[in-house]
Amino acid sequence: MPYLFLNIISITLCNLSIGLLVHRIDRPSLLFWWFVIGAVFGLMISFPQFLKKHTYLSLANKPWQLVGLMFCSALAPVLFMEAIALVGAGTTTVIGNSKILMLVLIGALFFREAFGVREKLALLGVCIGLSMYFWNQELEFVFGIWIAVLSTFFYALQIVFNRSLAGLLPYASVVF
Secondary structure (H helix, E strand, O other): OHHHHHHHHHHHHHHHHHHHHHHHOOHHHHHHHHHHHHHHHHHHHHHHHHHHHOOHHHHHHOHHHHHHHHHHHHHHHHHHHHHHHHHHOOOOOHHHHHHHHHHHHHHHHHHHHHOOHHHHHHHHHHHHHHHHHOOOOHHHHHHHHHHHHHHHHHHHHHHHOOOHHHHHHHHHHHHO
């Protein structure tokens, strides 16, 4: 239970910080701060989860596993927020819309790699909660709900296909 609360708090702070940056900082520097904030709170999310699955000895012997888990935890919300920013900017081109869908897809794949079921539910709840906060801005509300539904859909697909979608990650990274 403490791990779940830590995840909820860290994810909430991460998303709220990103939301503030969206309104306060111009786009070029915004991308940099997304990765900084995502990495900090990704560490908060990943470290307790990593220690639950591994001993201190394995942590010392396999630090790359911790780095990989941190990367997945930090990258999923970054990709989701980038997709939201593209929609908010009024992107209507085919390339722009394709990038939005690709960001959400790859974000969902990293989402599966980084979190357990409880953490997924917590993050989906935060997405919906933030959408309710921006109720007067219809675009953010609708897209926030859409992300939550789409993430659940991809997670269901991974269960149906024995989570084989995780194998797409190496191919998805080529897109970028």
